[in-house]
Amino acid sequence: MPPLAPFISFLLAVQAPTESKSASPPAKSVEPASEDTPAILKKVPVYPKTVQVDVDVAYLGVDRKEKADVYRPLGHDRFNSLPGIIVIHGGGFNDGDKARSREINIAENLTLKGYVCMSINYKLHRAQGQVTWPQSVYDAKAAVRYLRKEASSLGVDPNRIGGIGCSAGCNLAMMLATTGPEDGFDAVPREPYQNISSRVNCAVGFYGAVDLPNYHDMKMFAKTREEAPALYVKGSPINYLDAEDPPMLLVHGTADITVPISQSETFLRVAKEKGAPCILEVIPGAPHTFDLQPKQRDLRPLVTAFFDQHLKGAFAK
Numbered sequence: 001m002p003p004l005a006p007f008i009s010f011l012l013a014v015q016a017p018t019e020s021k022s023a024s025p026p027a028k029s030v031e032p033a034s035e036d037t038p039a040i041l042k043k044v045p046v047y048p049k050t051v052q053v054d055v056d057v058a059y060l061g062v063d064r065k066e067k068a069d070v071y072r073p074l075g076h077d078r079f080n081s082l083p084g085i086i087v088i089h090g091g092g093f094n095d096g097d098k099a100r101s102r103e104i105n106i107a108e109n110l111t112l113k114g115y116v117c118m119s120i121n122y123k124l125h126r127a128q129g130q131v132t133w134p135q136s137v138y139d140a141k142a143a144v145r146y147l148r149k150e151a152s153s154l155g156v157d158p159n160r161i162g163g164i165g166c167s168a169g170c171n172l173a174m175m176l177a178t179t180g181p182e183d184g185f186d187a188v189p190r191e192p193y194q195n196i197s198s199r200v201n202c203a204v205g206f207y208g209a210v211d212l213p214n215y216h217d218m219k220m221f222a223k224t225r226e227e228a229p230a231l232y233v234k235g236s237p238i239n240y241l242d243a244e245d246p247p248m249l250l251v252h253g254t255a256d257i258t259v260p261i262s263q264s265e266t267f268l269r270v271a272k273e274k275g276a277p278c279i280l281e282v283i284p285g286a287p288h289t290f291d292l293q294p295k296q297r298d299l300r301p302l303v304t305a306f307f308d309q310h311l312k313g314a315f316a317k
Contacts, residue, residue: 001022003215003235006087014071015180017034020222021232022135028245034245037250040265043273045081045097045100045104046104047098047104048108050069050074050077050102050108050112051072051074051107051111051112052072052074053069053070053071053072053073054069054070054072055067055069055070055099056068056069056145056241057070057283058119059118059120059142059143060139060142060146060192061192062309063254065121066120066121066122066123066139067098067121068098068118068119068120068121068143069098069099069107069118069280070117070118070119071107071108071110071111071113071116071117071119072111072117072154072155073112073114073116073217075228076116076155076179077155077259078152078153078154078155080155080156081090081155081156081157081159082114082116082155082156082157082163083114083115083116083156083157083160083162083307083311083312084114084115084116084117084118084147084151084154084156084157084158084160084162085110085115085116085117085118085161085162085163085164085307086118086140086143086147086161086162086163086164086173086176086200087103087106087110087117087118087119087120087163087164087165087312088119088120088122088140088143088163088164088166088168088169088170088173089102089119089120089165089166089168089169090102090165090168090169090170090206090208090289091124091137091168092166092167092168092219093124093125093132093133093136093168093218093219093220094124094125094126094219094220095124096124096167096168096169096192097121098119098120098121099119102117102166102171102289102291103166103292105291105292105293106119106164106166106291106292107119107129109292109300109304110164110304110307111305112120113304113307114155114312115307115310115311116147116154116155118143118146118147118149118287120139120140120143120150122135122136122139122140122143122172123135123136123139123309124136125219125220129222130222131220131221131222132220133218133220133231133235134185134234134235135174136168136172136220137172137185138185138188138191140163140172140173140175140176140305141176141185141186141191141198141199141214142193144161144163144176144197144198144199144200145192145193145194145196145197145198145239146192146193147161148161148193148196148197149193149196159178160201160205160248160312161200161201161202161205161311162198162200162202162307162310162311163177163202163203163204164202164203164204164205164206164303165203165204165205165206165207165208166205166207166289166291167206167207167208167209167258167259167262167288167289168208168209169205169208170206170207170208170209170210170250171205171206171208171209171210171235171237172207173203173204173205173208174203174208174210174237174248174286175201175237175240176198176203176278177200177202177237177245177246177248178201178204178237178240178241178242178245179237179240180199180244183240184310199246199247200246200308201247201310201311202246202247202249202307202310202311203246203247203248204246204248204249204250204251204291204303204306204307205249205250205251205264206250206251206252207251207252207253207258207259207261207288207289207290208250208259208263208264209254209259209263210236210237210238210263210264210266210267211236211238211243211263211266212225212232212233212235212236212268213225213229213232213236214262214263214266215263216233216257216260218232220237237267238267238270240265241270241271241274241276241278242274242275243274243275243276245271245277245278246277246310247277247278247301247306247309247310248271248276248277248278248279248280249278249279249280249281249285249303249306250264250267250268250279250280250281251280251281251285251290251299251302251303252265252280252281252282252283252286253282253285253286253287253294253296254282254283254284254285254286255281255285255286255287256286256288257287257288258286258287258288258289259288261282262292263279264280267280270281281299281302283296283299284296
């Protein structure tokens with residue numbers, strides 16, 4: 001019996017750490033929510049090697065945490081100007097990141113078709129009571145201005161710039177298309193590049209909430225629809241539609257239970273009433289959140305053809 005004592009002690013010593021580890025499993029890493037997400041929780045994005053990517057460009061200035069990734073074709077001659085596209089991520093204005101797989105898919109595919117793409121982070125709601133709108137709109141407009149400001153160094157044609165966004169990014173892409181200086185989002189003190197136009201030539205929006213009074217309460221306002229109905233109206237691109245707007249393409253799935261397709265259908269109806277150029281592509285069976293290659297249908301030809309027509313075509317302004 002005595003010789004067994006050391007062996008039993010050894011077994012107990014070995015098992016104790018194992019039990020401790022199983023009781024406290026390591027935290028799982030997640031994809032980045034924004035530039036405000038702690039570094040330990042960020043999943044390192046895998047950028048494509050089929051295009052050149054300049055990562056974390058300080059398009060809002062060095063004092064802002066939100067950055068942009070600029071995608072250019074391999075071997076792009078900057079003296080050969082290409083049209084530019086602003087890529088705006090989704091996430092309900094509370095979440096999302098410029099380098100998530102959906103945004104990388106969109107930026108890579110469009111860059112491969114001869115565009116310079118700029119995928120942006122913008123101000124997100126990160127704390128209870130925090131008001132982040134209209135800063136998100138200001139940031140999207142600043143991205144367009146930055147692309148124009150740096151057009152020669154990036155090899156971008158400043159007269160041919162479009163926007164594309166998914167979910168919350170769709171709302172912002174449509175705000176770029178439908179609002180102008182008269183709407184109060186452009187001449188804003190302390191915002192960068194105020195002397196440069198934020199106008200876009202066209203815009204694409206995937207499954208976005210564009211009619212907020214008929215959606216739900218939004219944290220970015222820090223007020224409910226009942227408390228501030230005018231604020232929800234002001235944050236809805238549907239209320240700025242007119243015949244002077246550039247061409248717009250909406251894409252929405254019939255199985256979307258996050259943002260109902262009625263949002264895009266109502267936008268289309270009002271656009272027609274106002275004489276604004278807009279089309280809606282319905283994707284049967286598609287849920288909320290997909291990139292240019294959902295299982296239901298390859299959307300690359302549709303989206304590329306739209307941008308080609310309005311940014312590369314003979315009549316593109």
